[in-house]
Amino acid sequence: MTESQPEFPGEPVAAPPAEPAEAVEPAAEAVEPAVEAEPAPAVEAEPAEPQTVADEPVVVDEPVAEEPAPEPVAPEPAAVAPAAAPALDGEPAFADLGIHPDVLRALTDVGYETPSAIQAATIPALMAGSDVVGLAQTGTGKTAAFAVPILSKIDPTSSATQALVLAPTRELALQVAEAFGRYSAHLPRLTVLPIYGGSSYTVQLNGLRRGAQVVVGTPGRVIDHLERGTLDLSKLDYLVLDEADEMLQMGFAEDVERILADTPEYKQVALFSATMPPGIKKLTAKYLHDPVEVTVKSKTQTAENITQRYFQVSYPRKMDALTRLLEVEQGDAMIVFVRTKQATEEVAEKLRARGFAAAAINGDIPQAVRERTIAQLKDGSIDILVATDVAARGLDVERISHVVNFDIPHDPESYVHRIGRTGRAGRSGTALLFVTPRERHLLNSIERVTRQKLVEGQLPSVEDVNAQRVEKFRDSITDALNAPGFEMFRRLIEDYERDNDVPMADIAAALALQSRDGAEFLMTEPPPEKKRERPERPERERAPRKTRDDLATYRIAVGKKHKVGPGSIVGAIANEGGLHRSDFGHITIKSDFSLVELPAKLSKQTLKALEKTRISGVLIDLKPDRGRASYDARPSGGKPRRQER
Helix, strand or coil, rough: CCCCCCCCCCCCCCCCCCCCCCCCHHHHHHCCCCCCCCCCCCCCCCCCCCCCCCCCCCCEEECCCCCCCCCCCCCCHHHHHCCCCCCCCCCCHHHHHCCCCHHHHHHCCCCCCCCHHHHHHHHHHHHCCCCEHHHHHCCHHHHHHHHHHHHCCCCCCCCCEEEEEEEECCCHHHHHHCCCCCCCCCCCCCCEECCCCCCCEEEEEEEHHHHCCCEEEHHHHHHHHHHHHHCCCCCCCCCEEECHHHHHCCHHHHHHHHHHHCCCCCEEEEECCCCHHHHHHHHHHHHHCCEEEEEEEEEECCCEEEEEEEECCHHHHHHHHHHHHHHHHCCCCCEEEEECHHHHHHHHHHHHCCCCCEEECCCCCCHHHHHHHHHHHHHHHCCCCEEECCCCCCCCCEEEEEEEEECCCCCCCHHHHHCCCCCCHHEEEEEEEECHHHHHHHHHHHHHHCCCCCEEEECHHHHHHHHHHHHHHHHHHHHHHHCHHHHHHHHHHHHHHHCCCCCCHHHHHHHHHCCCCCCCCCCCCCCCCCCCCCCCCCCCCCCCCCCCCCCCEECCCCHHHCCCHHHHHHHHHHHHHCCHHHHCCCCEEECCEEEEECHHHHHHCHHHHHHCCEEEEEECCCCCCCHHHHHCCCCCCCCCCCCCC
């Protein structure tokens, strides 16, 4: 930070709102028919040594503090990091777990050093061929715990679907698919395909037709493909139920059972759940064979010396919000976290255009340049670092007083890791989080895992920003009065004043305006967000319901309290009475009876058949309606009141 700029440097200029950054770094891969791994020389995996697996559950504690060590494994945007350091004494290394060399190389590329607790306990069991039940919270690194052994044992030369991962939500399915894509970066011809509701069937069908060794999907869409015959699980070797308790809570129990019934009997199953409700125990007993139980106790927490606030901001307003905070917040240096490598460059460029000393850092930047950038952050040459999670892994710079989550992380552990970059060595720090209206569930997840309620902050107003700009301008004048070369420029100004008869104040104002290079000094309110106006639809007149002379109204003894619907009524009467659906007219369902329009002249054979018809276990007692609706109009039933004359 320069002497003339005691806070975040520069005098930012109002600019149009920024375009929204990509939601998920590998999103392009996720929506393509398949996530193709980058071709690399194939390395045949050596057979893993069988590992002894204890019969008792493995229980491990995994404290996660503001300084993660070892780094928790969680799905993050792919980036290249330095080679993994050797494991500390007493801690296993990934190289000790029998992992395929190409998968091990991918883990090194993304910066994973030592396995987390659940990874160290789960990977050997899965490599040995055992079924696994993992009890762990979100963010403990369980995705890598099952993805790494599956990728180590899968056959990429076969296009058959060999691994199926079931996830309760499309967001989690995409997250898991992206993680598989990163860990398989050096496996040739391996394809990962996410299938979930809300995306194009065509893309998914093309991907399945070409062949995908790993399929990650939500239960509903997986069943759709099974019923269509487009997903073949006959050669399935590995099945993973991720967040199994959430799937059951969301009503997917029957869907999961349906999918499991379509899989081969002999397969390796891994089930991960935060809790162990009866439904999970039932699934475990029915479909897993002598599973190894792994329990991870997560103690995720954030440092007390870090002030945490969040701001609800729409995507187009994020850049404007960041500019306001940079001008008003009192601090030294800052890290701005985004999800994608592209976003680091875009945000850094827009910050530089506003007068801030900012630089980007991501996995595509050469290591030498990254080290030079961090050195500049340390010595004050730059004050804002825009980074992805992986690129900032292990970053420790004393100057960092603020961390801004420009894009909210999908994983609470990533949030803990991010804000741990500030408040180091007992110093105080500030963590700011941007949340769009559609990302409230991610905020709730962070608060639940960190056991800490974040306070909603108010963005600085235009008046606050302008007051700060004026104050900084005055301070810059004071600092310049004692700067080298002041006397020379004073003589030049005096000469100009004498020769042109211009007041000194006008000359000073002209010089200040010249220094702005045509940019506006004071911020103005941005234009309101445009709302899409829906064209007014002309009101359509509802045509009167056609009546048929050949129909009569019949009364049946089942209604709403019997939980019947029009479909069940039509189905029962048509099937039992030999009627066609065109024989039915209007159906009115009351509390304890229903009115059905049927042919006026029903045959004796039809009436005889309908005498024994039941709906929801109740005899329908089909009879012509005699206009007894008035009886049911009274709350207590009974006879209608006599009309007074």
